[in-house]
Amino acid sequence: MFEARLLRSSILKKVLEAIKDLLTQATFDCDDNGIQLQAMDNSHVSLVSLTLRSDGFDKYRCDRNISMGMNLGSMSKILKCAGDKDTVTIKAQDNADTVTFVFESPNQEKVSDYEMKLMNLDLEHLGIPETEYSCTIRLPSAEFARICRDLSQFGESMVISCTKEGVKFSATGDIGSANIKLAQTASIDKEEEAVVIEMEEPVTLTFACQYLNYFTKATSLSPQVQLSMSADVPLVVEYRIPDIGHIRYYLAPKIEEEDS
Amino acid sequence: MDIDTYKSNLNTVKELILDENKIVTYVSLSKDLCIHVNDAKSLLHQIVQDIRKDRPSTKLYVCYIISGLQGNNCGITTVCTEDDVEKIKKSLKLVFYDHVYCVSRGLQAADNAVLSSLNRFEDLSLCTGLIKSDICTKRTENELGSLISKKRTPIVEPKTPSIQHKKSNEKVKEIVKSSIENFAKLSSVKPEPKIKSEPEKDVQNNPKTPPKNKNNKTPPKSSNNKPAGKGIAGFFNKSNGVSSKVKSSEPKSQTPVENVKIKDEPLHSNSNLTSVEESPAKKSKEVTNHNKSLTLIKKNAKVDKKRKRVLHVSDSESDTEANDPFANEMDVDHESEDEIPPTPTINTVKITSGIVNPKKRRKIVDKTYTDEEGYILTKKEEVYESCSDNEENTKENDNEAKENGVKEKNVKKFESSKNTSGNRDQVKQTVINEISPKQNKKKKVSPTQKGNQKTINSFFKKL
Incomplete structure (x- = not known):
């Protein structure tokens, strides 16, 4: 028996919003530690890793490890039926082929449950090595979303260049070129609004704007986003979900071939 | 209109009336044959004469539209049967114009519903030379439907003296719209009993006077008049307000056999547009x-x-x-x-x-x-x-x-x-020319695009 109860359905709703554009279906792996999801997009350019710790739930019970393959579109439709302040409970029997979402209004006057069929999905878990990244940039998530949105108008790709002066986002296209430079914040009044750069060595990588824009769907989950880069490894875009976990996006860079 | 066209039009209309048993109004004629309304009127007149001459046995039902000034200086425009033409004309102090309104074979053309469906509001704008008031509005289907069943009395509209003078000189073209509007207004405001009873009274009291159109001599007149008149009157009154099919502008055509519209409108002669009450500017604009x-x-x-x-x-x-x-x-x-x-x-x-x-x-x-x-x-x-x-x-x-x-x-x-x-190739080429330089630019300009997108699999291995 699996049962996980969240006091606010809004967190789960935001999580779904953050991944449903990138993934159509995914497997939620539930164990004693919590719920984890790892999946690549269809083109295998990006990877999503979601962790919701068990201690972040109001009530969490997982008698046996269970993997629930879900259609994220269907799941999103169900979660849209929940109010933001509703309590959501995810229930599944061991070896069951369905999962049930129960939404309870704050005053308990309204209780609704939705049952969704589970899917058998091929598990393709990738081993993500622990990496010491050359650059780590923390900036307001809204700022990052704005940068991605603005630069995607100029070209399909964005160059993120981190130096000791700061971080530069640039794009070039038919209409011209765009450069956005962020310097490290001098005085940190509010940690959430700060731009913090930790750099061991300069890194410049090129990424597809489209995917970055998908990642920014998670902006509402966290006020800050952390970008981790090293040469010739995927970019990590991490949103920490307060009190419960995080969602990490991995994006493979575009690498210029030596021949050209 | 040259002779050939005229003859072919004549034949066409004859076919419509005699072979297809259709009701032909001068409005529908103008629209269908693409001729001036005045030509349509004279064509109808000619046809009535021809048919009666060539086929005396054929019964034609002819309606006339008459406009004039009554004794009390009220203007009146009415559609009536052939029988009533003379009576009505006698009752008028001054006749502005009278001409054939519609012709049908052996039918009682007084059916308002038929007429209203025949002359649709949308068609009015297609009639060359037809004068239409800006105030004309189209009646809804429901309105028409309900109106048809009601019987109403004719309404009379007072005319201004200035208008009378102008009108007196001209024949032929009537302006329906204004009359319709006036109609509506009058129906609610100034219904005059005299006028309401006019058609009937005329029929009984007035001796027959020679109508303008000598052609009109058909038998079924008297019998036709009664039903037609009542039904039409009702139709008219309501229709004046708003008609679905016929808009105010040329509602004259829709009309009712017996009755009367009151007009403020200007009459215009064949070639000259004399605007009476309505500003000439409007008309000229329309034209x-x-x-x-x-x-x-x-x-x-x-x-x-x-x-x-x-x-x-x-x-x-x-x-x-x-x-x-x-x-x-x-x-x-x-x-x-x-x-x-x-x-x-x-x-x-x-x-x-x-x-x-x-x-x-x-x-x-x-x-x-x-x-x-x-x-x-x-x-x-x-x-x-x-x-x-x-x-x-x-x-x-x-x-x-x-x-x-x-x-x-x-x-x-x-x-x-x-x-x-036709020039697909050229178009394609131009398109390519337009796009390709940009693409080339892209490739050249943006180093960003050069990179090959790697996949995650090349970095992370499966467990």
Whole structure:
């Protein structure tokens, strides 16, 4: 028996919003530690890793490890039926082929449950090595979303260049070129609004704007986003979900071939 | 109108009346044959005479429309049966005009519903030379339906002396719209008992006077009048307010057999537009607008120029062809190289053949050709053009403007489609030329694009 109860359905709703554009279906792996999801997009350019710790739930019970393959579109439709302040409970029997979402209004006057069929999905878990990244940039998530949105108008790709002066986002296209430079914040009044750069060595990588824009769907989950880069490894875009976990996006860079 | 056209029109109308047993009004005639309303009136008159002469045994039901000034200086416009013409004229102090309103074979044309459905508001704008008031509005179907069943008395409208003078000189064209409006107003405000009873009284009391139209001598008159008059009266009153099919502008045509409309309107003679109460400016605007629309239609005719048809009013045949946009394109391809694009002329008239298909318009277009010897020949040819409902439904001015807009668009579309089909290669090339430099630029300019997108699998291995 699996049962996980969240006091606010809004967190789960935001999580779904953050991944449903990138993934159509995914497997939620539930164990004693919590719920984890790892999946690549269809083109295998990006990877999503979601962790919701068990201690972040109001009530969490997982008698046996269970993997629930879900259609994220269907799941999103169900979660849209929940109010933001509703309590959501995810229930599944061991070896069951369905999962049930129960939404309870704050005053308990309204209780609704939705049952969704589970899917058998091929598990393709990738081993993500622990990496010491050359650059780590923390900036307001809204700022990052704005940068991605603005630069995607100029070209399909964005160059993120981190130096000791700061971080530069640039794009070039038919209409011209765009450069956005962020310097490290001098005085940190509010940690959430700060731009913090930790750099061991300069890194410049090129990424597809489209995917970055998908990642920014998670902006509402966290006020800050952390970008981790090293040469010739995927970019990590991490949103920490307060009190419960995080969602990490991995994006493979575009690498210029030596021949050209 | 040359003699040939006149004769063919005459035959067409005869066929409509005698063979198809249709009710023909001068409005429908003007619209279907694409002729001036005045020509339509005289055509109807001629037909009545001809039929009665050639086929005395054939019973014709003829309605007249009469406008004049009553003893109390109130203007009145009424549609009546042949029998009542003289009585009504006698009762009038001054007759502005009277002419044939509609003709049908052996039918009692007094059926309001039939008349109202025959002369649709949308068609009024297609009648050349018809004067329509801006105030005219279209009545709803419900309104018409309910009106038909009600019997109402005729309404009289007071006329101003100034109007009378002007009107007195002119015949023929009536302005329906204003009369209709007035009608509505009067019905609620100034119903006069005298007038209401007018038709009946006239019939009984007035000795018959020689009608203008000598042609009108038909038997079924008296019997027809009663039912028609009541039904029509009712119809008229309501219709004055708002009619679904017929808009105020030319509602005269819709009308009722017996009754009376009161007018403030100006009469206009055959060639001169004498505006009476309504500002002449408005009329002139209407006329110019109309001309503009005609010109545009002519332009559009270019699109359809391949379609050459003999002027013939038929019920169904041409629909498919005329409505088929591809057919037009095909035709264009077949067009002789010698042909010079049709010259828009003022003579071009748009016709909506209500008989055939209300969404189709037949136009007469002047086309210029060069013959083998190098002479330039100009021929008048008819072309069909489909028009949308939207165009028809809008008010006259709006109509014209919209029609123009829509047609221009159509022409543009057509031209563009022509281009794409005919010069595809060129278009493609130009497109490529336009795009390729950009793409090249992209590749050159943005180093970003150079990179190959790697996949996650190349970095992370499966467990």
